[in-house]
Amino acid sequence: MKLFLPYTKGYRLWMLLAIICSVGEAVLELLLPQAMSDIVDIGIATGDRNYILMMGLKMLILAVLALLFGVGAALAAARAAMGFGSKVRAAEYAQVQRFSFADLEHFSTASLITRLTNDVASVQGTIFMATRICVRAPVLLVTALVLALRISRELSRVFLVTIPLLIVAVAIVIAVVGPFFTKLQRSTDALNLVVQENVNAVRVVKSFVREGEEKEKFRLRSEDLRTTAERAFGFVVSFMPLITLLMGGTITALMWIGGHYVADGIMLSGDLMAFFTYATEILASLMMVSMVLMMLTRSIACGKRIAEVLRHKPSMTEDTASELTVENGDIDFNHVYFKYHADSEEWNLRDIDLHIQSGMTVGILGGTGSAKSTLVSLIPRLYDATEGSVMVGGHDVREYSLEQLREGCAMVLQKNTLFSGTVAENLRWGSDTATDEELREAAKIACAADFIEAMPEGYDTHIEQGGTNVSGGQKQRLCIARALLRKPKVLILDDSTSAVDTATDAAIREGLRTTLPDSTKIIIAQRIISVMDADLILVLDDGAIVGQGKHEELMETCDIYREVYESQQEGVEGNG
Ligand SMILES: Nc1ncnc2c1ncn2[C@@H]1O[C@H](COP(=O)(O)OP(=O)(O)OP(=O)(O)O)[C@@H](O)[C@H]1O
Ligand SMILES: [Mg+2]
Known part of the structure; x- marks a missing residue:
């Protein structure tokens, strides 16, 4: 009352x-x-x-x-x-x-x-x-x-x-x-x-011809x-x-x-x-x-x-925030442990100790469910570490306001969405004040410029809710461009080029290297080839880092890495 x-x-x-x-x-x-x-x-x-x-x-x-x-x-x-x-x-x-x-x-x-x-x-x-x-x-x-x-x-x-x-x-x-x-x-x-x-997943429902089951589910609840x-x-x-x-x-x-x-x-x-x-x-x-x-x-x-x-007290507060802005892309994980639910027994991340210098390109590999997305979600504070601390630019992430932190760390989520509105409006989520020139620039780096310009109304083309009128690969590239407009100190791409062909994937990485030389680029990928030339590659398995180093080092020291590499090479040779 x-x-x-x-x-x-x-x-x-x-x-x-x-x-x-x-x-x-x-x-x-x-x-x-x-x-x-x-x-x-x-x-x-x-x-x-x-x-x-x-x-x-x-x-x-x-x-x-x-x-x-x-x-x-x-x-x-x-x-x-x-x-x-x-x-x-x-x-x-x-x-x-x-x-x-x-x-x-x-x-x-x-x-x-x-x-x-x-x-x-x-x-x-x-x-x-x-x-x-x-x-x-x-x-x-x-x-x-x-x-x-x-x-x-x-x-x-x-x-x-x-x-x-x-x-x-x-x-x-x-x-x-x-x-x-x-x-x-x-x-x-x-x-x-x-x-x-x-209704959200109506396309999936239809493609699996699950309308009957869904109707039944609805009927039961309605009943x-x-x-x-x-x-x-x-x-x-x-x-x-x-x-x-x-x-x-x-x-x-x-x-x-x-x-x-x-x-x-x-x-x-x-x-x-x-x-x-x-x-x-x-x-x-x-x-x-x-x-x-x-x-x-x-x-x-x-x-x-x-x-x-x-x-309900928001579980994430800004009590310890100050006026800080993210100055550089240094990232440190100090013995971080994390679990999604306080009462679950298993850790989702175990003893992550990681130090990344600003400007590095970092690749993250690991099987599905190995906690790649979980690991990077701690950087822009989508979740808080349960134990240990995560630092960006030399400060604990909790010392930044969420706005400043996320201004400095742009993340392209694995499950990304576009909103109904024009292409330009969607891109400006990255930066309200971006000029048309900047939009084009970002789109070019993300290899999105060509298809945007080929669309009937270019940057004014209307995107449907959820981005249903662009292809999966196009959507991913628009999302990358949107993040680039932030001009972030840390750019995280969570499996963001999975629907893009290898040549374009390489072109995007090359573009990132030249245009964001001082920003840290973290790339989660399934294909080793996507991260082979990174300054640091992390191999995750079941919530823990089981290998880190450059490609050559990992080939020597990390069995999992070598096995994955060889199996993917076979695929390439088999196809070729
Ligand atoms: N929101 C959540 N709540 C509870 N558990 C979660 C949540 N998100 C992920 N998990 C669990 O954490 C573990 C790691 O998931 P995560 O999404 O980080 O894996 P991933 O390495 O990114 O996998 P993928 O390659 O399929 O994207 C999984 O076992 C998953 O079940
Ligand atoms: Mg993931």
Whole structure:
């Protein structure tokens, strides 16, 4: 609750207005039955036509005013609720942007999407409903009760039975339904996961002809969501007849007893009419309260999930950051150990001790899963080392702000994406201020210039979301060009030329050597030929460095390297 308080700023006045209007609406509505009763008991009893007309007019004015207040209350409440919701959403989104890779994995993307949309909508909806009802219902309840008591103390005793019964019923429903609502949101998460995964990877799904299985997966989750929702809302709904029964019972009892009072002359018939209206109002307000309480149970479940996101401390902080910028491309790993999950037993990286001088070209080789990507991801601080320290430019990576560090260390991720927009817009992710000349320059080094210029609109060609309208190799080259525009001190290419032919691959490496002589270039590759001429080659196996040196040294000292080299040579000779 306290957590959400700041987001009400700027909307508190609207909230107040909604409350005032709701009070006004409720009070005016309550005056109506009194006027009605006067018409019957005074106007009709004495046959005073003028009095009846006057009171009728008064009722009309009251009704119109009540209507106006009602509209005002709804408008103000909508404004307050929607404003609050959008602020919470913005805060949550900003928080997600602060999350590190590890935090994102902790929540999962699908769940974050639900928490950003569905959960906020539910809280927002409840605030809108609750503002009016929470004011209206108590006002109606108390005033109606007072007025009813004033009319007949005896008849009011009926409420002594009804109200406690109703409260017990509501309490039971809330206790039972509450947990279902938490589960309901979790089922929504699960459904979102399937949708998100499937829609994201729709091409893979289609090429493996997995539509059937995916549909089935969707059906199961959807079914699960349905049953949970049915159970939650079903219970709420089955509660409705109970309420109706209680209301019917109350009215019948009132009629029975009240009828006798009127017959015995203890009570006026107009008073009984007014009493009925008040009784209905009392019961209706109790019903409204119970509805709001049920909505609230759901919103609390949603609110808690939002709070989890807002309260989650990003696992990567910039507490120790200073104004430093990356000055050179020296890289040092000092006995680094790393694991993705604190509770897993195996290290993903073991005792990495590595010293790279600025300007070197470093090749990294190793089988799949040998932790090549993991190793380099510690340099731009996509993850933090669990033990030991990683240094760039002579400073611990934690001494830089993330922005400065990543400005200095550009990484072309293994799984890269382009965004919808033009080629030029995509390249400018590397540097907002790059001139057209610089774009062309970077594209040339990445061997992307030729195909970009061959495209119908050159640098203004539109790229589809995810880069689906360029080939794999073209996409890789665009991603390299994008990183080059950073003019980084450290450039990391994680298997970034795997879809590029060997000649182009060599041309790109040659271009990097001549244009970025002082920057450190780290190249992860599958083909030894891609890194053979590097100043330093690292061989990784199962999270540890098992060999480092130049090509000739490794041929002598590292068995794994020699074996891989020979097998790849055979391939070449076999093909040739
Ligand atoms: N986000 C992650 N969470 C948990 N474990 C991970 C994560 N990413 C990788 N791993 C694990 O860490 C190990 C090393 O993975 P990594 O991606 O670094 O290998 P790699 O050498 O880059 O492989 P490849 O050549 O296929 O790209 C693998 O066993 C993998 O299961
Ligand atoms: Mg990898």
